[in-house]
Amino acid sequence: MPDIKIVALLLCICMPLAAVAQDSQQRGLEIAKAARDYDRGFTDFTASMTMTLKNKSGDTSVREIRIRTLEVDGDGDKSLSIFDEPADVKGTAMLTYTHGLEPDDQWLYLPALKRVKRISSRNKSGPFMGSTFAFEDLGSQEVEKYTYNYLRDEPCGDWICHVVERFPAYEHSGYTREVVWLDSEAYRLVKADFYDRKKALLKTLTAGDFQQYLGHYWRPGSMNMENHQTGKSTLLEWGDYQFKTGLSERDFRSQTLKRVQ
Amino acid sequence: MLRLAAWLGLFLCCGNGYAEFSGNVAVEAISFSETAQFEGQFDENLTLSLAPKWDGDWNDGADLWSVELFMRADDKDAGREHADIRELLWLHIDGDNEWRVGINTMFWGVAESQHLVDVINQIDAVESIDGEDKLGQPMIHLKRYQDWGVLDFLVLPGFRERTFNAREGRLRPPLVVDTDQVEYESSAGQQHVDYALRFSQTYNDLDLGVSWFDGTSRDPLLLPGIDSNGDPVLTPFYEQMTQIGIDAQLIYLDWIWRLELIHRKAESADRDAFIYGFEYTFYGILDSSADIGAIAEYSYDNRPEGQRGVFDRDLFMGARLALNDAQSSEVLAGFLVDTDNHSRSFRVEASRRIGASWKLELELQTFANIDDNDPLAAFANDDYLLVDMAYYF
Numbered sequence: 001m002p003d004i005k006i007v008a009l010l011l012c013i014c015m016p017l018a019a020v021a022q023d024s025q026q027r028g029l030e031i032a033k034a035a036r037d038y039d040r041g042f043t044d045f046t047a048s049m050t051m052t053l054k055n056k057s058g059d060t061s062v063r064e065i066r067i068r069t070l071e072v073d074g075d076g077d078k079s080l081s082i083f084d085e086p087a088d089v090k091g092t093a094m095l096t097y098t099h100g101l102e103p104d105d106q107w108l109y110l111p112a113l114k115r116v117k118r119i120s121s122r123n124k125s126g127p128f129m130g131s132t133f134a135f136e137d138l139g140s141q142e143v144e145k146y147t148y149n150y151l152r153d154e155p156c157g158d159w160i161c162h163v164v165e166r167f168p169a170y171e172h173s174g175y176t177r178e179v180v181w182l183d184s185e186a187y188r189l190v191k192a193d194f195y196d197r198k199k200a201l202l203k204t205l206t207a208g209d210f211q212q213y214l215g216h217y218w219r220p221g222s223m224n225m226e227n228h229q230t231g232k233s234t235l236l237e238w239g240d241y242q243f244k245t246g247l248s249e250r251d252f253r254s255q256t257l258k259r260v261q
Numbered sequence: 262m263l264r265l266a267a268w269l270g271l272f273l274c275c276g277n278g279y280a281e282f283s284g285n286v287a288v289e290a291i292s293f294s295e296t297a298q299f300e301g302q303f304d305e306n307l308t309l310s311l312a313p314k315w316d317g318d319w320n321d322g323a324d325l326w327s328v329e330l331f332m333r334a335d336d337k338d339a340g341r342e343h344a345d346i347r348e349l350l351w352l353h354i355d356g357d358n359e360w361r362v363g364i365n366t367m368f369w370g371v372a373e374s375q376h377l378v379d380v381i382n383q384i385d386a387v388e389s390i391d392g393e394d395k396l397g398q399p400m401i402h403l404k405r406y407q408d409w410g411v412l413d414f415l416v417l418p419g420f421r422e423r424t425f426n427a428r429e430g431r432l433r434p435p436l437v438v439d440t441d442q443v444e445y446e447s448s449a450g451q452q453h454v455d456y457a458l459r460f461s462q463t464y465n466d467l468d469l470g471v472s473w474f475d476g477t478s479r480d481p482l483l484l485p486g487i488d489s490n491g492d493p494v495l496t497p498f499y500e501q502m503t504q505i506g507i508d509a510q511l512i513y514l515d516w517i518w519r520l521e522l523i524h525r526k527a528e529s530a531d532r533d534a535f536i537y538g539f540e541y542t543f544y545g546i547l548d549s550s551a552d553i554g555a556i557a558e559y560s561y562d563n564r565p566e567g568q569r570g571v572f573d574r575d576l577f578m579g580a581r582l583a584l585n586d587a588q589s590s591e592v593l594a595g596f597l598v599d600t601d602n603h604s605r606s607f608r609v610e611a612s613r614r615i616g617a618s619w620k621l622e623l624e625l626q627t628f629a630n631i632d633d634n635d636p637l638a639a640f641a642n643d644d645y646l647l648v649d650m651a652y653y654f
Contacts, residue, residue, distance in 0.1 A: 053587050061587050061617060087653030088620045089589070090283050105463075113393060115368040118468050120512055123544040126552065130587035172544070250357070254463065255404065255411055259325060259352060259359070261279060261318055 021149075028148025028164045035187035036143050042217050044070045044247040048240045053131050056231035061086070063129050069140075070247050075099060077140040078252040082260050083129075093257045096121070100144040101170050109257035116257050125174025131234040132203060132225040134174055137194075145170050151179070156190050159183035175202070188218050196229075203227050213243050280317030284329075285620075286310070287651035293431055295642040302431050308335040314348075325352040329366075329397075333388075340427035341387040347397045359404040364397040369459065369472060370521050371510040372536045374558045374577035374597065377521040378472055378506035381457060383421035383479050390432055390626075390640075391608075396421040410462035417455040420445075420477045423497065431643045434483065439494040442486055445477065446500045446528060453477050453501075470508040478502040480570075482529055502527040515542050519558070534562040536572070540581075554581040556595065571636045574600045588614045602632035606640075622649040 051063040064085035070078040076098030083092040091111035098104045106121040124136035146166035153160055161181040168175055176199050181191040188210050196202040209221030223236040250256070287310045297304065316327035329348035335341040350363040370378045381398055388394035399419040405412045425438035447453040455476020462469055481497035488494045504525040511518045517540045525532040538558030546553055556579040560572035579595025594609040609625040624647040631641040 055587070085617070086614060087283065087618050088285070088614055088651070090653070113368055114366050118463075118510055118512065118517075120515065120517060120542060122515060123542070123552065125545060127550045127585045130585060130589060174545075250406070253406065253411075255406075255461075259354075261316065261322070261325065 024150045025148060027150035028166070029143070031150060031162050031164055031182060031187070032143050032146070032148055032166070035182055035189075036141075038187045039217060040071075042071055042214075043244045044068070045213075045219075045241060045243045046245050046247070047219070047238055047242070050237045050239075051129065051131055051133075052235045052237070053129075054233050054235070061130075063131075065129075068247055068251065070249070070252055072097075076104070076142050078249075079140070080252060080257075080260065093260050095252060095254055095257055096139070097252075098140045098142070100142045103171075104139065107254040107257060109260075114258065116254055118254070122172050124170065124172050132227045132230075132232050133234055133236070136168070136173055136175075137205070137225065146178075153184065156181050156183065159185060159188075159190070161190060186218050188220070201228055211241070213241055217243060280315070282313070282315050283654060284311070284313035285651045285653045286312075287649055289647060289649045291431075291645055291647045293643060293645045295644055297431065298639065298642040299428075299433075299435060301428050302433075303337045303429055306335070306337050308333055308341065310334075312347075323354050325354075326350065327352070331385075338387070338427050338430040340425050340430050340433075343385075343387065343424060345385065345396050347395075349397070357406040361400065361402040361404070364399050365402065366395050366397055369470060369506075370508045371468070371470075371519040372508075372521045372538065372558060373519070373540070373556055374538075374579070374595065375536055375560055375572045377523045377534055377536055378470070378508045380472075380474050380479055380504060380506070381415065381417070383423055385424050387424040387426055387430070396424070410460050413457070413459040413461075415455075415457040415459075417457065417476060418452070420451045420453060420455070420499070422451075422499075423479070423481055425497075431645070432640055434495055434639045436485075436493055436495045437488075438483060439486065439488050439496055442488070442494070442496040443481075444496065444498045446498070447477060466512040468510045470506075472504075472506040472508075474502070474504045474506075476501065478525075478527060500527045500529060515544070516540070517542075530564050530568055532562065532564050534560070534564075534572075536560045538577070550585045552583045552585065554583075555579075556581060566634065569636065571597075576600055590614075599632070599635060602635055604631045604635040604637055605629045606631075606637060618653050620651045620653065622651070623647070624649070 046068045048066045051065060053061045062085060066082045066084065068080040072078055079096050079098065081094045083089045093109040095107045096104050104121040106119050108117050108119050110117060125134050128135055128138055145168065147169055149165040151163040151165055153162055161183050164180050164182065166178050166180060174196065175194050176197055177195040179193040180189055182189055190207055192205040193201060194203040203225055205223060205225050207220035207223045210218050211221060212218050219238060219241055221238055224233060226233040289308050289310065292305045310333040312331050314329045318325040327348050327350050331347050332344040333341055346364050347366050348364060350361055350365050353360040366382050368379055370376050376392055382395035384392045385394040385396050398417060398421060401416045403414045422440060422443055425440060426433040428437045453476060457472065457474045459470060459472040478500045481499050483495040484498050486494050486496035502525055504523055506521065506523045508521045519539065520537045522535040536558055538556065540554045540556045542552055542554040544552050558577040560575045562569045562573040575597055577595055577597050579593060582592040584590040590613040592609065592611040597606045607627045612620060612622045614620050627644040628637055628641050631637050
């Protein structure tokens with residue numbers, strides 16, 4: 001029979017801590033939901049991005065990719081990436097139906113073989129086009145993909161940021177933990193630290209040149225992902241953002257990959 | 262060709278939509294390590310290929326056009342020197358219907374080591390022995406999207422004959438195939454109009470396709486004959502056939518399971534064949550970003566011995582390595598073993614981007630322990646190393 005006093009004492013000491021923990025988890029989740037709600041209703045967008053890969057010795061290589069994204073109510077977005085550079089992969093297209101915790105559906109069109117291939121999307125941690133961005137860094141950020149823990153508020157450039165820890169709840173993530181900086185006004189993701197499976201700092205994402213579209217939706221003009229362990233980095237420069245372009249489900253069917261332009 | 266260029270020029274200058282030009286030019290060097298089996302066959306060869314492509318749209322993207330050509334110059338093998346229109350296509354999109362009219366190249370199926378259900382295009386057999394290079398096929402094609410699946414209706418006027426290496430070429434049958442003496446079962450010959458239908462749908466992690474084809478078989482029977490000099494040759498004979506095919510792919514965890522199944526009815530022999538196998542991927546091996554996929558596929562063909570193809574009772578085991586690096590380095594290596602007569606072939610394909618616009622490809626092919634009655638017997642001395650350097654524009 002445990003001593004009732006000790007139990008009482010333990011309860012006294014631990015309860016506030018547990019309450020704080022629960023409170024910070026609740027706060028983290030609320031911030032994630034607020035960020036999702038802020039970005040809701042964009043319907044669809046198209047954009048182009050230039051990806052500059054830089055290795056340790058400073059050699060660079062460039063990819064040109066066009067992105068089309070369709071907002072899906074009650075599920076992850078549908079997204080199409082069309083590759084224009086390097087020239088040998090020109091015409092390659094990748095279609096992704098993102099889901100929350102379930103694995104995404106993904107198809108790849110290989111123009112040399114004129115073949116649409118359904119591919120496994122379970123490897124979230126794999127590098128996207130040889131860059132320092134993993135597939136999971138570029139997918140749609142559904143709230144249920146993570147559990148959250150609010151850390152603090154602190155200044156980040158001109159803004160005040162919520163600093164939130166999040167822990168991937170989906171399988172096969174390359175990370176054990178992410179720390180994200182979201183500004184308190186419009187929930188722009190300005191910075192993120194990624195910790196690998198050994199809990200060591202792996203990568204840092206820094207986003208900037210934010211622009212507002214349709215008087216509401218903010219998108220970064222640049223995103224730089226630095227890998228602290230390999231010395232490699234990748235700069236994504238976004239351009240030609242257009243919202244509500246009239247894209248529909250018809251533009252995101254696996255068999256239409258053969259004819260995307 | 263001039264007329265084609267003028268037609269293209271019209272599009273490029275006056276279309277109000279988008280238009281683009283791309284493609285590649287490549288030098289290919291091949292070296293055979295063993296003495297040729299048949300007289301006159303070369304040991305080394307250097308060839309040049311050009312594959313330009315134009316495409317664009319008008320009507321706000323409701324109409325698209327594309328042209329893709331392929332040309333190979335080959336000094337030593339007259340059979341390999343050829344030009345082909347891979348694509349010359351008008352595509353019209355009307356809601357859930359897509360109309361394609363012109364010449365097109367398409368792919369059906371899921372398997373890696375051989376392609377059973379893929380019967381629309383003729384194989385450009387002089388380009389590669391893997392059957393993945395194909396000749397453009399004239400067609401009228403309606404693709405219709407329904408909630409319950411995608412339907413493809415194809416009318417295929419105009420038949421394309423398979424390409425064959427000339428006397429000097431390696432990787433050919435013991436006797437030269439004389440394509441001047443081609444014969445058809447149908448009295449309409451090359452003008453026979455073929456028909457095909459396909460249903461395909463995705464059910465969660467399962468992709469399913471069911472296809473039907475009625476018309477001239479793309480696989481010729483090679484019959485003994487005599488050429489104009491009185492030398493023995495093989496002459497291609499194209500039968501009529503009806504084929505029903507099923508292809509399915511299931512993704513389960515890190516496994517991809519694949520099945521292709523056909524039933525073919527033809528005068529010479531009916532044929533039931535299947536290929537069944539899996540690919541299992543190990544992601545991020547040794548804490549790197551590289552992936553390795555292990556592939557195993559078993560092929561079966563019920564035709565009597567002598568009429569079977571290479572994949573009659575064969576097991577393919579291979580591995581695909583993707584480094585996922587900035588140069589997109591990849592290696593695919595595989596063994597094909599005949600489980601009856603133990604003939605073996607081994608193939609490695611490796612590729613890597615160099616700079617922004619170049620791509621280097623290596624291909625190594627060996628044949629070992631080849632049974633005299635195996636369809637590969639004619640290739641028994643044709644182990645080769647191929648180096649291909651392509652510039653993409």
